[in-house]
Amino acid sequence: xxxxxxxxxxxxxxxxxxxxxxxxxxxxxxxxxxxxxxxxxxxxxxxxxxxxxxxxxxxxxxxxxxxxxxxxxxxxxxxxxxxxxxxxxxxxxxxxxxxxxxxxxxxxxxxxxxxxxxxxxxxxxxxxxxxxxxxxxxxxxxxxxxxxxxxxxxxxxxxxxxxxxxxxxxxxxxxxxxxxxxxxxxxxxxxxxxxxxxxxxxxxxxxxxxxxxxxxxxxxxxxxxxxxxxxxxxxxxxxxxxxxxxxxxxxxxxxxxxxxxxxxxx
Amino acid sequence: xxxxxxxxxxxxxxxxxxxxxxxxxxxxxxxxxxxxxxxxxxxxxxxxxxxxxxxxxxxxxxxxxxxxxxxxxxxxxxxxxxxxxxxxxxxxxxxxxxxxxxxxxxxxxxxxxxxxxxxxxxxxxxxxxxxxxxxxxxxxxxxxxxxxxxxxxxxxxxxxxxxxxxxxxxxxxxxxxxxxxxxxxxxxxxxxxxxxxxxxxxxxxxxxxxxxxxxxxxxxxxxxxxxxxxxxxxxxxxxxxxxxxxxxxxxxxxxxxxxxxxxxxxxxxxxx
Numbered sequence: 001x002x003x004x005x006x007x008x009x010x011x012x013x014x015x016x017x018x019x020x021x022x023x024x025x026x027x028x029x030x031x032x033x034x035x036x037x038x039x040x041x042x043x044x045x046x047x048x049x050x051x052x053x054x055x056x057x058x059x060x061x062x063x064x065x066x067x068x069x070x071x072x073x074x075x076x077x078x079x080x081x082x083x084x085x086x087x088x089x090x091x092x093x094x095x096x097x098x099x100x101x102x103x104x105x106x107x108x109x110x111x112x113x114x115x116x117x118x119x120x121x122x123x124x125x126x127x128x129x130x131x132x133x134x135x136x137x138x139x140x141x142x143x144x145x146x147x148x149x150x151x152x153x154x155x156x157x158x159x160x161x162x163x164x165x166x167x168x169x170x171x172x173x174x175x176x177x178x179x180x181x182x183x184x185x186x187x188x189x190x191x192x193x194x195x196x197x198x199x200x201x202x203x204x205x206x207x208x209x210x211x212x213x214x215x216x217x218x219x220x221x222x223x224x225x226x227x228x229x230x231x232x233x234x235x236x237x238x239x240x241x242x243x244x245x246x247x248x249x250x251x252x253x254x255x256x257x258x259x260x261x262x263x264x265x266x
Numbered sequence: 267x268x269x270x271x272x273x274x275x276x277x278x279x280x281x282x283x284x285x286x287x288x289x290x291x292x293x294x295x296x297x298x299x300x301x302x303x304x305x306x307x308x309x310x311x312x313x314x315x316x317x318x319x320x321x322x323x324x325x326x327x328x329x330x331x332x333x334x335x336x337x338x339x340x341x342x343x344x345x346x347x348x349x350x351x352x353x354x355x356x357x358x359x360x361x362x363x364x365x366x367x368x369x370x371x372x373x374x375x376x377x378x379x380x381x382x383x384x385x386x387x388x389x390x391x392x393x394x395x396x397x398x399x400x401x402x403x404x405x406x407x408x409x410x411x412x413x414x415x416x417x418x419x420x421x422x423x424x425x426x427x428x429x430x431x432x433x434x435x436x437x438x439x440x441x442x443x444x445x446x447x448x449x450x451x452x453x454x455x456x457x458x459x460x461x462x463x464x465x466x467x468x469x470x471x472x473x474x475x476x477x478x479x480x481x482x483x484x485x486x487x488x489x490x491x492x493x494x495x496x497x498x499x500x501x502x503x504x505x506x507x508x509x510x511x512x513x514x515x516x517x518x519x520x521x522x523x524x525x526x527x528x529x530x531x532x533x534x535x536x537x538x
Contacts (some may be wrong), residue, residue: 041453042452042453042454043422043451047493060331066392072411076422101412123465147494157314161456185314185315185478185523186314186478186523186524187314187518187519187522188314188518189522189524190521190522190524193524212328212451212452213524214452214526215523215524215526218524218525218526218527218530219524219525219527220308238527238530239530240532241532242526242527242530243529243534243537244533244534244537245534250533251538252326252453253453254526254531256452256453256455256480257452257481257526258455258456258459258479258481258485259285259481259484259525259526260480260481260520260523260525261525261528
C-alpha cells in the first residue's frame with residue numbers, strides 16, 4: 001500500500017482571550033490509495049478541525065504546524081491560490097448537510113459543471129455531460145433530466161448523492177467525508193455507505209471518513225483514529241481498534257454503543 | 267391498567283404544491299393510528315423522518331389536535347379538553363424534547379426553569395422553591411449547588427437532565443420523550459438512558475419514547491411500534507419486534523442499522 005496522504009504532528013492552535021488553545025494536538029496518520037481511514041470521536045474531539053486543517057479551511061486566526069503531504073507534496077503553508085487548485089480537484093470533500101453546501105439558486109448540473117470547469121476547463125457542453133455522467137454514477141435515476149433540477153427538488157439522500165457526484169467529478173485522489181450520513185435516515189445511510197464503498201473500489205480514491213458513529217466506522221474503514229479533546233487517543237487497523245483496543249477511552253466508547261443484536265435485560 | 271389510549275387518530279395538513287398557484291393538497295401525516303400505553307411501561311415509537319412519529323407524539327401530548335380520532339387519558343376523553351381539564355392533563359403528561367437548549371429559557375436560572383411547571387399549576391412546594399429544585403437536581407444527577415446558573419453554563423447532557431428534572435417536577439403519570447437522547451454523544455447518551463430508566467423504576471410513570479435509533483429503543487422499551495408513512499406497520503413486545511419482525515418495512519429497517527463487526531466485538535468482550 002503506497003502512502004497517498006501523510007499527516008505528521010499536525011497541531012491546530014486557536015487564539016482565545018485566555019491565550020492560545022490547541023484544538024488538535026500532534027495528530028499523525030496516513031491514508032493509502034484505495035484505503036479508508038475513519039476518524040472517530042465525540043463532539044469537541046477535534047475530528048472536524050483535523051479535516052478543515054488539512055484543507056486549509058480553518059477560520060482566520062488559527063495556526064497550524066506539522067506536515068500534511070499529498071503524493072509527497074507539502075500542503076501546509078501553501079498559498080490560498082495554490083490550495084484552491086487542490087481543493088475540489090486532488091482533494092474533495094463531502095459535508096454533513098448537503099442543503100447548506102448546495103446553492104439553492106442554481107441547478108445541480110450547473111454546480112457540478114462549474115466545479116469541473118474551474119479545475120479542468122473545457123466547454124460548457126462537455127462539462128454538462130460530465131455532470132450527467134457524475135449523477136448517473138451516484139445512482140440518480142434519469143440523470144439527463146435531473147441535471148436541470150434545483151437542490152430542493154431532491155430528497156435528503158439524493159442531495160447527498162449529488163454532493164458525492166460533485167466531489168468525484170474531478171477524479172480526486174483523496175475524498176474527505178465529514179459526517180456524510182449523520183443527517184440521513186438509517187436505510188438511506190446504508191445506501192450511501194454502499195455507494196461510497198463501491199465508488200472507492202472502482203476509482204481507487206483514498207478516503208477519510210469522519211464520524212461519531214463507531215458502527216459506521218466499523219463497516220467502512222480499514223484504519224481508525226480515535227480522538228478526544230484534540231488528542232489522538234488510539235490509531236490502528238480497524239480490526240485492532242475494535243477487537244483489542246489499547247486505550248481506556250476507546251474501551252469506554254465501545255462499551256457505550258447501544259447494541260441492536262444483544263439480549264438486554266429490563 | 268391502561269393509562270393512555272389513542273384510537274384511530276388521523277392528522278392531515280393542508281399544503282401547497284411547488285408553485286404558488288398550485289392547488290392546495292392535503293397531506294396525511296398520521297393515518298388511522300391506534301395504540302395503548304400501560305401504566306409504568308415504556309412504549310417506543312420508531313420510524314424514519316416523515317413517518318409521523320413526532321406528530322403522533324404531539325397529538326398524544328395535546329400539542330396538536332388530531333383531524334379525527336380520540337385521545338383517552340386515565341379513562342377520560344381529552345381530545346378536545348379545555349380549561350381546567352386540559353390543565354390537569356398537562357400536569358399528568360410531560361414532554362422532554364430533542365434539543366435541550368432550545369427548550370430551556372436562556373434567561374432563567376435552572377431553579378426557575380425546574381419550578382416553572384409548579385408556577386403554572388399554582389403549586390407551592392412545602393419546603394420552598396430552592397430546596398425543591400435542588401432535590402430534583404440531585405435526583406437527575408446535577409450538582410444542586412448550580413441551581414442559580416443559566417442553561418448556557420451547562421453541557422448538552424446536563425441541559426437534557428435539566429429538561430428531565432422539569433418534566434418530573436409535577437409528578438407526571440406519562441413522560442413523552444421526543445428524540446430525547448438523539449443529540450447527545452454516545453457516552454452521554456448511555457448515561458441519560460440509564461437515568462431515564464432509573465427514574466421510571468423509582469416513580470412508576472410511563473414513557474412514550476419517540477426515536478429513530480433502533481439500538482437505543484431496544485435498550486429502553488418494553489413494547490415497540492414501528493411507523494412508516496403515517497401508519498403503524500408493526501406493534502408488539504420488544505423482543506418479538508427485534509427478534510422476529512413480521513412486517514417487510516421493519517425487516518428493512520433492522521437490516522439497515524450499522525453494526526460493529528460482530529467478530530471483532532466478541533473478541534474484545536472476551537478479552538475484557
